[in-house]
Amino acid sequence: MIPVLICAVISLSAASTDLDVLYPELEHSRTIYVTENGPRLSVMAEQSKVVSRRGGNATLPCKIQRDQSLAPNRKMRIKWTKLTSDYLKEVDVFVAMDYHKRSYGSFHGRVHLQGSSPMDASLVITEITLEDYGRYKCEVIDGLEDGTVVVTLDLEGVVFPYFPRLGRYNLNFYEAERACRDQDAIVASFDQLYDAWRGGMDWCNAGWLSDGSVQYPIAAPREPCGGKNTVPGIRNYGLRDKDKNHYDVFCFTSHYKGRFYYLIHPSKLTYDEAVRACQKDGAQIAKVGQMFAAWKLLGYDRCDAGWLADGSVRYPISSPRRRCSPTEAAVRFSGFPDKKHKLYGVYCFKGDD
Numbered sequence: 134m135i136p137v138l139i140c141a142v143i144s145l146s147a148a149s150t151d152l153d154v155l156y157p158e159l160e161h162s163r164t165i166y167v168t169e170n171g172p173r174l175s176v177m178a179e180q181s182k183v184v185s186r187r188g189g190n191a192t193l194p195c196k197i198q199r200d201q202s203l204a205p206n207r208k209m210r211i212k213w214t215k216l217t218s219d220y221l222k223e224v225d226v227f228v229a230m231d232y233h234k235r236s237y238g239s240f241h242g243r244v245h246l247q248g249s250s251p252m253d254a255s256l257v258i259t260e261i262t263l264e265d266y267g268r269y270k271c272e273v274i275d276g277l278e279d280g281t282v283v284v285t286l287d288l289e290g291v292v293f294p295y296f297p298r299l300g301r302y303n304l305n306f307y308e309a310e311r312a313c314r315d316q317d318a319i320v321a322s323f324d325q326l327y328d329a330w331r332g333g334m335d336w337c338n339a340g341w342l343s344d345g346s347v348q349y350p351i352a353a354p355r356e357p358c359g360g361k362n363t364v365p366g367i368r369n370y371g372l373r374d375k376d377k378n379h380y381d382v383f384c385f386t387s388h389y390k391g392r393f394y395y396l397i398h399p400s401k402l403t404y405d406e407a408v409r410a411c412q413k414d415g416a417q418i419a420k421v422g423q424m425f426a427a428w429k430l431l432g433y434d435r436c437d438a439g440w441l442a443d444g445s446v447r448y449p450i451s452s453p454r455r456r457c458s459p460t461e462a463a464v465r466f467s468g469f470p471d472k473k474h475k476l477y478g479v480y481c482f483k484g485d486d
Contacts, residue, residue: 173200174278176254176271182285187387189261192247193284195254195271210274211246211254215267216283218322218343223270227256239264263288263319263387290387291429292321292329294336295421298444298469301338306375309341309382316443317422318384319343323367325385326350330367339370340381347373347380386422391484393419393427395435401476407440408479416483418442423482424449428464438467439478445469446477 178194185191193213210230214223225237227244236244239262247255254271266288272281297303297312304312313320320343326334330350337358339349347370354363373380398410411418420442427433428449436457438448446467450458458465470477 174198174273174275174280176273176280176282178271178282178284181283182287184287184289185261186289187261187263188390189388190257190259191261191286193256193258193269193271193286195256195273195282195284197252197254197273197280199252199275212272212274213244213256214270214272216270218267219345226269229254258286261286261288263290263385266319266322266325266385287324288385288387289430290325290385291425292325292334292383292385293318293421293425293464294338294340294381295384296338296381301381302379304341304382305377305379306341306345306373309380312382313384313422315420316384316386317389317420317426318386321383321385323348326383327367338381339368340383341373342383345372345375346370347378348383384422386426388430389423389426389482389484391482392416393423393431393433393480393482395437395439396479396481398478402440402479403474403476404440404444404472407477410479411481414481414483416481419480419482421445421447424480425464428462437478438465439480441480443469444472446475447480 175198177196177198179196180194183191183193195211195213208230210228212228213226215226216223226240227236227246228234229246234245236242240258243259245257247253247257249255254273256269256271258265265286268283268285270281270283273279295312295316295318310320320341321329322343323346326342326348330352333352334350335352336349337351337355339347342348348367349358350367351358351363352365354365355361359368396410396414402410408418418440424433424441424447428451432451433449434451435448436450436454438446440446446469447464448467449464451462453459453462
């Protein structure tokens, strides 16, 4: 409840000449401020951000502080929602009132209240997915009293730029979303790109972000990338038309459950042969996101160029050395070779059953 400010004005009659004589310095009007006590219910979080990983669990804190003068209320309502990246709407996650509890959509069966005490509205999320990343709002309603707090769920992971075989600047926003999903990733948020830039990411091609904006990170300013006399930072094209405008995309992926590996094979392979070789080994040809996750999060290092599922050829270098990315740790990109005639090794992925 919003505190109420009461302003009372006391006016003394000009006819009160006796008072004027007795108290010549008495003001003819005086303002008295009376402030009601603050809200009798509030919610708070011990931390505003929780960090986890794909496949893991997380507890988003939300503690209730309730005035003891409030009568017990079995119908106190706790509601968790997820804010979309553009903040235009909220997605229902979980609602609880007394013994009635309900989870929604992709969160069904994966969320519950921690409930360590009657005043604990913290939300536990299990088997975290890439899509769970984002900001969550805890709202508590108790009669006429209510309170909210927002908590961010962050994921350990890696951002990588992506464009398809068609070439650069060929994806509208919805095609960009599909492209990232196909590579075991999601479209990165601005916060994720910003963290990647702080970690040294430098990429001169503009790409979609999850809020519908188009941006790119520059660590070493140069003429083709906004000008050599500019400062390092994230260049921003602003919000673009999601249907009509075409760019690359920045994808984000996190830890996976399974094994990423280079397949030892007696000979180099065409793309179709590479797909069959992984299948024969009880695996699938690996995706771009799986290679980036193995490289960034597990330190995977291999100086052998190999096919990936999208038809590209890449190799991950964690320890720079001569002939293998001599200047920087990176996932090296060899392009999209002719699938029928070019021969390479192959990277496979075997998921946990």
